[in-house]
Amino acid sequence: DQWRVYTVAHPIQNIYIxxxxxxxxxxxxxxxxxxxxxxxxxxxxxxxxxLVHRVVGQGMQRVDAVxxxxxxxxxxxxxxVDTTGLPSELKAMADNVNHLxxxxxxxxxxxxxxxxxxxHELRTPLTVAQLRLTNLLALDLPEAARTExxxxxxxxxxxxxxxxxxxxxxxxxxxxxxxRER
Numbered sequence: 001d002q003w004r005v006y007t008v009a010h011p012i013q014n015i016y017i018x019x020x021x022x023x024x025x026x027x028x029x030x031x032x033x034x035x036x037x038x039x040x041x042x043x044x045x046x047x048x049x050x051l052v053h054r055v056v057g058q059g060m061q062r063v064d065a066v067x068x069x070x071x072x073x074x075x076x077x078x079x080x081v082d083t084t085g086l087p088s089e090l091k092a093m094a095d096n097v098n099h100l101x102x103x104x105x106x107x108x109x110x111x112x113x114x115x116x117x118x119x120h121e122l123r124t125p126l127t128v129a130q131l132r133l134t135n136l137l138a139l140d141l142p143e144a145a146r147t148e149x150x151x152x153x154x155x156x157x158x159x160x161x162x163x164x165x166x167x168x169x170x171x172x173x174x175x176x177x178x179x180r181e182r
Contacts, residue, residue, distance in 0.1 A: 062086055066094055078105040116170035122163045130156050 004026060006019045062085045069081045080098040083091050133153040137146065 059087065063090060066090070070097060073101060078102075078108070112170055115166055119163050119167035119170060123160075123167070126156060126160045126163060130160065 002023050003020045004023055006021075008017045010016070066081055066083070066086060073079075073081075078101045080101060081094050083094040083098070086094055130153065133149055133156060136149045137153065141149065
């Protein structure tokens with residue numbers, strides 16, 4: 001019970017070789033080997049953990065910076081997100097965000113241009129129609145016709161006010177109202 005025995009028989013002759021090793025000696029060598037293997041490992045593990053933490057932290061700082069940049073984007077700031085230093089897996093996502101921001105900027109510029117153009121182009125025909133209705137009211141019309149022309153004039157005046165508001169909104173969004181020079 002205290003020895004480990006290994007026996008090998010000769011293939012042709014009737015000879016046996018026995019090798020015996022005390023179990024206490026084997027146990028002592030096993031413990032010594034484990035100590036020589038585990039002690040350096042235990043000493044290096046905290047260093048490895050710190051190194052992994054630092055490397056991952058540096059990588060995540062760049063990801064956090066891109067996250068912050070994306071959260072700061074809005075209708076007034078649609079600049080592309082800086083993708084330098086990003087891992088390739090996240091660079092593709094950031095490139096897609098940049099593409100989306102570009103498309104959104106184009107759509108907003110188109111919308112602003114359309115609303116400004118529409119408001120500007122509607123002012124002249126609405127003013128002409130308002131003048132014609134005012135001239136009609138100056139004529140000697142029957143009371144029913146005068147009431148209808150007056151109602152049309154009021155409706156046209158409301159439409160003109162809405163058009164003016166649309167033009168003011170497009171000027172405010174473009175920053176034209178904030179200019180210090182003509």
